[in-house]
Amino acid sequence: MSLKEIFEKNPDRRYIMFGGKGGLGKTTFSAATAYWLAKRGYKVLVFSVDPQASLSDIFEKDIFGKGPVEIMPNLFAQEIDADQRIREYQDEIRQKILDMYGLDQVPEEIENYIQAAAAEPAMEESAIFDEVVDIVVSGEYDYYIYDLVPLGHALYYLSMASVYDQWIDKITGLREEMAEYDQVAAVMRREKETEEDKILKELQYIKHRINASSSILTDKVKTAFYFVLIPEEMIILDTQKAAGLFAKYDVPLSGYIVNRVIPPELAADNIPDYLRNRMEMQKKYLHKIEQTFGSEVLTNVPEFERDITGLPMIERVANALFEGQR
Amino acid sequence: MNAVVTLLIGLVAIAVGYGVYAKSINKNVMNPDEKKATPAKMYMDGVDFTPANRNVLFGYQFKSIAALGPITGPIVAVQWGWLPALLWIIFGTFFIGWVQDFSTIMMGVREEGQSLGALSYRFVSPRARTILLTFIYFYLLLIMGAFGKIVGYDLMTNPAVPLGVLLVIGVGLLAGQMTYKWKMDIILTSAITVILAFVGIWLGTLPGVKNLFLAINGGETSPVVFGSVTQAQFIWSLVTLVICYFGAILPIWRWAQPINYVAFWIVFLGIAAGTVGLLVWRPSIPADFPAFTNWNGNLCAASDCSGLEKTPLALGALWPLLFVTIACGAISGWHSLVSSSGTARQLESEADALYVGGGAMFLEMFLAVLSLLTAVVGVGATTGFAGYVGMIAAGKNAGVFAVGLSEMMSRIGVPTSFGLPYGSVFLTLMALTIMYLVVRFMRVASAEFMGDKVPLFKNATFGSIVALLLSAVLIYTGFWARIWVLFGGANQLMAALTLLLITLWLMSKGKSYMWTLIPFVFMYITTIGALLLTAYNTIHQVMTTPGLAIDLVVGNWLAGLIAIYLVISALILGWDSLQAFQRQRAASVEAKAKV
């Protein structure tokens, strides 16, 4: 089945992700897919969850931290500025503390904590994570295209989501036990109402946020996850391993896309040895890909003569991706 | 003299003691500052530091300090005659008891709610803290011995009592289920469970039940199992230990607290009924009941003992022994622990300290006087002095209270057939509710001190069983009266240490301190005297009495050794306190020189 057919047959799959090792073409394919869908009249948002995002490069437009930016009719792109979001968020927390306790200054100990938390390495990721939730739950777009981070990170996200989920269940249990003590104390003091535990409510909210994101990642109906690979030995092996792991986390794998295949029409008689060798090598690995992933390989995208930047190039990739033949 | 006059004397003592002496000390020495934030407010953490209303704290303090101590001590002390006991209760409370309780609260409040251990470390010496901790451990162990013997030897051997006790425990468990699990209204729970508890006590008095328990005891005169321990004593002491075991290892809300809650109402209603009964009755102290028997508290020199199966043990010299025989009810060191780590951390305002600490102590004095009257008029007016002597000779010290209380309650229509077992169940519960908390406490203490060296002690079951085995040794051996005196001794050493601490603290603050120094000196010397005398009495008795039963030999040696240990650590403490005094003096001279 071609990529185009898959999209046409599964209109419910509104969350599109491209995964794979670094530098294989995830961002490129995200942009191309967004372009193709937009051209067909769907309202599309492609957004980057990578702190080192490259959507600005590919669209040749600075969109960093500017929210969804319209690239062309129906096509919107967004790069999250994690630092800015963290700063705003810190202020929000400070304000909340001031309001809740009627203070005019955040106590030193608390302020130290706020700053220390922001400096933690996981802070950036979790801030982006939360923004993604904001983006996808809004439901304004027909398609959401995740420009994912390299494999390792994506896996980390997925595994953390389930770890977090368990933790939240545990500490929610703790809060519930505490609420139980409150209730008994209220009975003994003959108080009618117990003050509800705000933290319990917040935990439920957090759980909901984390689940919203990870459940999309693992939703077979709404989500399509494509692996990008290139015909090279190490990449094939790594992709195989990663696919196994993703399956373990219930990510609905929808197929594999081979990138950077040297166009066969270049195979003339008098080409340099260098090129011939490479083409032969690619042939060997394409065969191996065929053996390993079989019919799940959806399409081969040729190696272009230049970087993929700007809409015309994106269009060419989109055509190769969707209209091309295997 | 009429019993009501005795009560009135007590009331006058309260009026003068609380209304004049305590108030003036409070105003002139402590100068409480209502506006100052107490540790309860400053460090409010929901764990230890939480402010509570003064009436609530008064109730809390009172129930924490008033237990079996103020009830049993006076009854035992009547062996010297009722007058010395009455005078010590009144004057002890007046000059020492409230002073200690109140000042400990104030010291705690002003020293950021620090525990007594920490304060001893600071003001006396590092090892003073360790010594205090060993006093506490022995005090607890001796409670187990003293109360355990009361319950297992005196109260539960009465076949009309055990079922009532067991049923009330069952009702207590039900109360726990109703409040903590079913979350039922507390007033409804109280009403249902208190009624059920009454029914339970009544069921225990039915003839069939009595006969059943009589059979368990092995007949009216229970056969001896070993030494001088009878089958009934053996069985019921064991049951007591088992009950304590559950109280120690089950969650506090599952066992100890709800049972204590139901027990509170039984005790509260009993005391209320007894007091009203006494006022209705208004008996005179019987003419044959001596105000003073003799210096050695030898009942057989004051009354004819020829008809008695066992002769009661002469207590020994009035000074120093009376002053440790009645501890709670006059002055008790344990109160200071409650005052510092419990009450001081909950006090809402410094101005509440006198009402809470002083007030509760004066109320306890009143309870002690009432208890004294159960022996002197409750028993005395019905069976005469000989009746009292007979009960003491039979080892029924606590039984005296049950008999006396039921006599008083009978004046408002409670039949003695119910009142007597009621009084016994009341006392048994009072002892039990304390005992399992003690085992709990010993378990925690051993886990804390030994847990690092012997990890097994961290196991709750193991820690509890060790505590119970130690208790069993005390319960099954020795003379009760000796254990009681030792218990009082350990308690009064804590009192002395506390008074010393308060004195040093007052010195460090440049306040007048004679009013605590003199009580300290008195308590220190008296208690060491009492312990030395007990060591001598117990060991002397083993050496000179031929054919003493094996349990009594073991018990006496044990008691003697504990007494010697307590004396030695008290002497070390004395040495350290002398140095602390000199340090404090030098410091205050220096401070003056600077000014």
Added chain:
Amino acid sequence: MSFPPFITRLGRGVKSTFRTLAEIIYGATIHEMVRDLRKERAHLEHLFILIVFGDILGIPILPPYYTLHLLPYIAPNITGWKRSLLRERDLTDLCDQEIG
């Protein structure tokens, strides 16, 4: 309907006496139970703060972003929490029980 002043005063007196008595009985019974419940609860609260904000095990228990989200609610506990964690305890701290 209005009562003569002395009756209202008497009524008020009786009422406040009852109130005092009820408070004292509460102090002698339920107070300790409620205190223990609160203690248990506070222990759990400390545990909660420790695992959520203490990073004791070095693994992120919650994403730091969400940890901050909870901060306003536990802010008042943080100082008390540190105090009670750091406070030295000995046996005499446990002596607020009804023994003796």
